[in-house]
Amino acid sequence: MDKPNSEPVTLQPVNDNGNVKVLLIEDDRFLRELIAQKLEREKFQVMQAVDGEEGLRKLGEQKPNIVLLDLILPGLSGFDVLKKIKEDSANASMPVVILSNLGQREDVERGLSLGASDFLIKAHFTPQEIIVKIQGILAGK
Amino acid sequence: MALYLLSRSISEPILDFRAAFRELVKGKRNVRVNLGTKDEFEDLAKHFNEMAEYIDKNREKEEKINDLKSEFISIAAHQLRSPLSGIKWTFKTLLDGDLGVMTTEQKESLERAYSVNERLISLVAELLDVSRIEEGKIGYNFNGTSLERAVEEAVEEYKLIAQNKNIELSFFKPQIALPNMPLDEERLGLALNNLLANATNYTLSGGRVSVSIERVNEEAKVTIKDTGVGIPKGDMNKIFSKFFRASNVVRMQTPGTGLGLFIARNIIEKHGGKIWVESEENKGSSFIFTLPINNHKQGFVVDDLSADDLVGEE
Ligand SMILES: Nc1ncnc2c1ncn2[C@@H]1O[C@H](COP(=O)(O)OP(=O)(O)OP(=O)(O)O)[C@@H](O)[C@H]1O
Numbered sequence: 439m440d441k442p443n444s445e446p447v448t449l450q451p452v453n454d455n456g457n458v459k460v461l462l463i464e465d466d467r468f469l470r471e472l473i474a475q476k477l478e479r480e481k482f483q484v485m486q487a488v489d490g491e492e493g494l495r496k497l498g499e500q501k502p503n504i505v506l507l508d509l510i511l512p513g514l515s516g517f518d519v520l521k522k523i524k525e526d527s528a529n530a531s532m533p534v535v536i537l538s539n540l541g542q543r544e545d546v547e548r549g550l551s552l553g554a555s556d557f558l559i560k561a562h563f564t565p566q567e568i569i570v571k572i573q574g575i576l577a578g579k
Numbered sequence: 580m581a582l583y584l585l586s587r588s589i590s591e592p593i594l595d596f597r598a599a600f601r602e603l604v605k606g607k608r609n610v611r612v613n614l615g616t617k618d619e620f621e622d623l624a625k626h627f628n629e630m631a632e633y634i635d636k637n638r639e640k641e642e643k644i645n646d647l648k649s650e651f652i653s654i655a656a657h658q659l660r661s662p663l664s665g666i667k668w669t670f671k672t673l674l675d676g677d678l679g680v681m682t683t684e685q686k687e688s689l690e691r692a693y694s695v696n697e698r699l700i701s702l703v704a705e706l707l708d709v710s711r712i713e714e715g716k717i718g719y720n721f722n723g724t725s726l727e728r729a730v731e732e733a734v735e736e737y738k739l740i741a742q743n744k745n746i747e748l749s750f751f752k753p754q755i756a757l758p759n760m761p762l763d764e765e766r767l768g769l770a771l772n773n774l775l776a777n778a779t780n781y782t783l784s785g786g787r788v789s790v791s792i793e794r795v796n797e798e799a800k801v802t803i804k805d806t807g808v809g810i811p812k813g814d815m816n817k818i819f820s821k822f823f824r825a826s827n828v829v830r831m832q833t834p835g836t837g838l839g840l841f842i843a844r845n846i847i848e849k850h851g852g853k854i855w856v857e858s859e860e861n862k863g864s865s866f867i868f869t870l871p872i873n874n875h876k877q878g879f880v881v882d883d884l885s886a887d888d889l890v891g892e893e
C-alpha cells in the first residue's frame with residue numbers, strides 16, 4: 439500500500455487527467471460502464487476489458503498508466519492477472535489498483551503482497567473516491 | 580474375597596460407562612465401549628455403542644449444515660455486493676449532478692435511498708464477518724500495540740457523530756500509562772467501533788458517553804458508559820447473541836441488525852478477554868471489557884474455534 443512508486447514521476451496538475459490512460463478490467467458490464475463514464479467525465483482516457491486475457495492484451499498494446507482490476511473474473515482470476523503484470527519487467531512498475539467484492543484480510547494481504555498499489559472494496563467507495571485514489575497513486579503518494 | 584471380586588466385576592464396567600458417557604457429552608467422536616464380559620454389561624455396551632453411533636451421525640450432519648450455512652451467507656454476500664455497488668454508484672452519479680441538475684426534493688429522496696443502500700452494504704459486511712467467525716476462519720495478528728491509542732482513535736472517530744447528535748463524548752486515560760499489549764489493532768478497532776456506535780445510537784440528544792481505561796492487576800479494563808435508553812431487564816442476557824435487538828430500541832425504529840455485539844464479544848474473547856454489560860432501562864448502560872496485559876498469544880494465530888464453541892461453553 440505504501441510501496442514507493444518506482445515510475446519516473448511526471449508530475450501533472452491534478453485536473454490534467456487527459457494524458458492518463460486507465461485500463462479497467464471488470465466483467466460486470468453495469469459497473470464497468472459506471473466507472474468508465476465517471477472517468478471519462480473527468481477526462482481520463484479509458485480502456486475497457488471484460489476478462490483477464492483481454493486485459494493483458496490491451497495492457498501490452500496500449501501501455502496504460504494505471505490499471506483498475508477486479509478479482510473475480512471469468513477465466514484468469516484477478517490475482518493471476520496481477521501476478522502476470524508484475525512478473526513482466528516491461529510493466530512491473532505499472533500501478534495496479536484492485537477493485538473487488540472480496541475484502542477479507544487474506545485477500546487484501548495477498549493482493550498487496552503481489553504488488554497491488556491499493557485494495558478497494560467496490561461497495562465501500564464511490565466513483566469519485568476511486569478517482570481520488572487513482573490521482574493520489576499517480577502523484578506518487 | 581468372593582464378594583470383592585463380584586463388586587469389582589460390577590464397578591469396573593460402570594466406571595467404563597461413566598468415562599464413555601463423559602467423553603460423549605464432551606462432544607468426542609467414536610466413543611465405544613468394548614467389554615467382552617459376556618453378561619448384561621456387554622449387552623448394555625452394545626446398546627450404548629448404537630446410541631453413540633447415532634449421535635455421531637447427527638453431529639456430522641449438523642456440522643455439514645453449519646458449513647453450508649456459512650458458505651451460503653458468504654456467497655450470497657459477495658453476490659450482493661455487485662448490485663449494491665451498482666446502485667450506490669448510480670445514486671452518487673445522480674447526486675453529483677453528472678446527469679443533470681435535480682430539484683431539492685428529488686435530491687432529498689435520492690439521499691434517503693442512498694443511505695438505505697449504505698445500510699445494506701454494511702449489513703453485507705457484517706454478515707461476511709459473522710460467517711467468517713462461525714467458520715472459524717478468522718486469523719488474528721497480535722502485535723505490541725498501545726491500547727490507549729487504539730481507544731483514543733476510535734473515540735476520535737465518533738467525535739463528530741456525537742457532536743451532531745448533541746451528545747457529550749469524553750475519554751479518560753489511565754493514570755499510569757499501560758505497557759504495549761499484544762492486540763490485533765484492526766479487529767479491536769472494529770469491536771470498539773461497534774460499542775461506540777451503540778453508545779451514540781442508543782443515547783438521546785443531550786446525553787453523555789464516556790470512555791475510560793484503567794488497570795486492574797494484570798488486566799486492562801475499558802468502560803464505555805452512556806446515559807442512553809438502557810436495556811430492559813429481561814433482555815440483558817440476550818444482547819450478545821446474533822440478530823437480537825431489545826424491544827425498546829426496536830420500538831424506537833433505529834436501524835440495526837443485532838450483529839455488532841456478537842462480533843465485538845467474539846473479538847474480545849479471541850484476545851483472551853471478557854465483555855459484559857451493566858444497564859438500567861431509561862438510565863443508561865455501561866459496556867465493560869477486560870484484556871490481559873500479557874496475552875499468551877503472540878504473532879499470527881489462526882482461529883480454530885468451531886461453531887459449537889460459540890454457542891457458549893457448557
Ligand atoms: N449502549 C446501548 N444502550 C442501549 N441498548 C444497547 C446498547 N448497546 C446495545 N444495546 C442493545 O443490544 C442490542 C444488540 O446490539 P448490537 O450492536 O449487537 O446490534 P444493533 O446495534 O441492534 O445492530 P448492528 O448490527 O447494526 O450493530 C441492540 O439492538 C440494543 O437493544
Ligand SMILES: [Mg+2]
Nearest residue numbers: 776777839840
Ligand atoms: Mg450495534
